[in-house]
Amino acid sequence: MEAAPASLVVVAAALFGATVGSFLNVCIYRMPRRGMTISSPRRSHCPGCGFALPWHDNIPLWSWISLGGQCRSCRAPISPRYLIVEALTATAFVLLVRRYLLDGPPQPLVFGAVLLLVAGCIVASFIDQDLQFLPDEVTVRGMLAILPAAVLIPDLHLPARGWVADGLAFLIPFLDRARAVLPAFLRDKWAVSAAAAALAAIPVCGWTYLSYWRWAHPKEPKGIAGGALASTIGCAVFGSAAVMISKPELALHPRIHSLWCALVGMAAGAGVILAVGAIGRQVFRKEAMGFGDVKLMGLLGGFAGWGGVLSGFALACILGSAVGIYRLIRHRSRYLPFGPYLVLGCLFTILWPAAFTKMLGWYMGLFR
Numbered sequence: 001m002e003a004a005p006a007s008l009v010v011v012a013a014a015l016f017g018a019t020v021g022s023f024l025n026v027c028i029y030r031m032p033r034r035g036m037t038i039s040s041p042r043r044s045h046c047p048g049c050g051f052a053l054p055w056h057d058n059i060p061l062w063s064w065i066s067l068g069g070q071c072r073s074c075r076a077p078i079s080p081r082y083l084i085v086e087a088l089t090a091t092a093f094v095l096l097v098r099r100y101l102l103d104g105p106p107q108p109l110v111f112g113a114v115l116l117l118v119a120g121c122i123v124a125s126f127i128d129q130d131l132q133f134l135p136d137e138v139t140v141r142g143m144l145a146i147l148p149a150a151v152l153i154p155d156l157h158l159p160a161r162g163w164v165a166d167g168l169a170f171l172i173p174f175l176d177r178a179r180a181v182l183p184a185f186l187r188d189k190w191a192v193s194a195a196a197a198a199l200a201a202i203p204v205c206g207w208t209y210l211s212y213w214r215w216a217h218p219k220e221p222k223g224i225a226g227g228a229l230a231s232t233i234g235c236a237v238f239g240s241a242a243v244m245i246s247k248p249e250l251a252l253h254p255r256i257h258s259l260w261c262a263l264v265g266m267a268a269g270a271g272v273i274l275a276v277g278a279i280g281r282q283v284f285r286k287e288a289m290g291f292g293d294v295k296l297m298g299l300l301g302g303f304a305g306w307g308g309v310l311s312g313f314a315l316a317c318i319l320g321s322a323v324g325i326y327r328l329i330r331h332r333s334r335y336l337p338f339g340p341y342l343v344l345g346c347l348f349t350i351l352w353p354a355a356f357t358k359m360l361g362w363y364m365g366l367f368r
């Protein structure tokens with residue numbers, strides 16, 4: 001059988017994406033609302049007049065455009081978000097089909113995993129935009145799913161091999177200058193990876209243990225000793241894991257390597273948000289990061305690996321501060337949900353690690 005022509009595959013991906021986008025709209029609306037689930041009520045209703053939408057008002061993209069963004073029954077405006085989410089999902093699916101199935105050797109399993117990640121991220125980003133929280137249905141369940149997925153699909157972290165140790169390379173120009181004063185064991189890239197992972201694990205493991213303790217034993221003292229023990233164990237586990245990631249020959253098997261990449265990525269993603277949050281509390285005396293961002297970055301780190309998630313965080317800061325400054329000047333609005341920017345930054349490094357390495361190369365060239 002002849003393979004379907006690429007243009008046909010792209011059109012099919014766009015149509016399928018728009019349909020999934022229509023389903024994601026339902027998730028965005030219903031997930032944060034009590035008494036509603038994805039499957040019940042069966043049909044969608046206009047929140048203004050309660051009119052049950054007939055099937056022909058539920059056609060992705062087309063229905064919103066043909067109705068002119070108004071309810072057929074009461075003419076109440078329908079949020080353009082419905083159209084935006086459907087168009088965005090269609091675009092994302094086309095990008096993913098090209099990236100993982102058409103351009104280069106097909107990777108169907110990686111494609112499936114990243115597709116689920118992107119769909120979850122779209123739901124989480126729009127809920128964060130509207131209601132300033134990130135749903136556990138996406139972040140926590142995603143984190144639980146990524147560990148078996150990393151073992152089943154070692155390719156998730158294989159492309160990262162070449163560059164994962166370069167994740168902190170944006171620090172290398174400074175490291176080069178500091179090299180003379182660094183202790184000898186920190187002069188190797190793999191040692192820098194190990195040190196970074198071990199350091200990131202200290203706050204993450206301690207914080208995770210303490211939050212668990214507070215949740216499980218609200219009336220007892222804080223459990224500092226347990227927290228310190230968790231930090232120490234985490235530091236040892238993640239430090240040695242980072243050594244195995246940077247030197248794949250030590251990891252014994254691609255599946256174990258992939259699992260380590262996912263674990264260390266989760267710790268690094270969650271760790272960088274905890275660290276920034278702690279600094280923010282000290283310096284600005286207010287909450288800069290929510291715990292939802294910590295869980296979201298745990299999920300993204302599980303996919304991107306530690307180098308990818310830290311690079312993605314750097315991109316998110318650049319994007320977020322550009323938009324934040326614009327909104328501050330234009331709308332006098334100080335609040336900016338950070339989730340969507342974390343998603344954009346990390347998805348960029350997951351999808352195009354090579355492009356990011358190129359950007360790093362350009363950046364490092366500035367220092368030569």
Ligand SMILES: [Zn+2]
Pocket residue numbers: 046047048049050051071072073074075076
């Ligand atoms: Zn209505």
